[in-house]
Amino acid sequence: MKKQFVVIGMGRFGTSVAKTLSNLGFEVLAIDSDEIRTQEISNIVTHVVQADSTDEEALRALGLRNFDVVVVAIGEDIQASILTTIILKEMGVPKVIVKAQTELHGKVLRKVGADKVVFPERDMGQRVAHHLISSNIIDYIELSEDYSIVEILASGQLVGKTLRQLDIRAKFGCNVMGIKTGDRMNIAPYADDMIKENDILVVVGKNTDLQHFEMTFGE
Numbered sequence: 001m002k003k004q005f006v007v008i009g010m011g012r013f014g015t016s017v018a019k020t021l022s023n024l025g026f027e028v029l030a031i032d033s034d035e036i037r038t039q040e041i042s043n044i045v046t047h048v049v050q051a052d053s054t055d056e057e058a059l060r061a062l063g064l065r066n067f068d069v070v071v072v073a074i075g076e077d078i079q080a081s082i083l084t085t086i087i088l089k090e091m092g093v094p095k096v097i098v099k100a101q102t103e104l105h106g107k108v109l110r111k112v113g114a115d116k117v118v119f120p121e122r123d124m125g126q127r128v129a130h131h132l133i134s135s136n137i138i139d140y141i142e143l144s145e146d147y148s149i150v151e152i153l154a155s156g157q158l159v160g161k162t163l164r165q166l167d168i169r170a171k172f173g174c175n176v177m178g179i180k181t182g183d184r185m186n187i188a189p190y191a192d193d194m195i196k197e198n199d200i201l202v203v204v205g206k207n208t209d210l211q212h213f214e215m216t217f218g219e
């Protein structure tokens, strides 16, 4: 059976999550305490309910424990986001994913049982900053506190060389996971694959090693 999702809080983030899941063909129940927000979302997802997620009875009545994943996308009202997370975990929802405003908010959410905490503003800020530092950095995804994936545009010294010649793993401690050439993605590059101008290298590694790599090959 297909997974069933609930998204609580129809701000920009919650709406985007609900819309994407719905477009991918999943059933989504969207909840917001605001009447206008619920009306706005009703033509995007199948089921919409106006309710306050800090009202335990209301959540029980909606049978939220039977859903696989609940996304809590309440931003500004930190108290409501924490209370909602506690209620959902106590009800037995298997997976609760919560958007956090700040690191401290995130810490509290983990303590009260959130299965995953996401920081969309912080993550997007980091991605934009990396792109600003080097125009060759196309994208940046943090995997953990110490490890990330970067997409770097091949130019200068990278072009015309093979992975064997560049010896990135030995010199920088990073791994080239893939090479994008136009629309084609080579997800298992060989040591003798040659890097062409405008290829995009997908590199995974420790942040400090990636920085070293970016400084050497970025522009």
Ligand code: ATP
Residues within 6 Å of the ligand: 008, 009, 010, 011, 012, 013, 014, 031, 032, 033, 034, 037, 051, 052, 053, 054, 073, 074, 075, 076, 077, 080
């Ligand atoms: P974004 O940045 O994603 O636009 P935000 O971080 O500014 O969102 P808010 O606008 O504070 O977040 O909240 C998102 C939505 O959550 C709003 O539509 C709001 O009505 C709803 N919301 C806030 N508190 C509750 C609650 N207790 N129960 C249900 N919905 C709530």
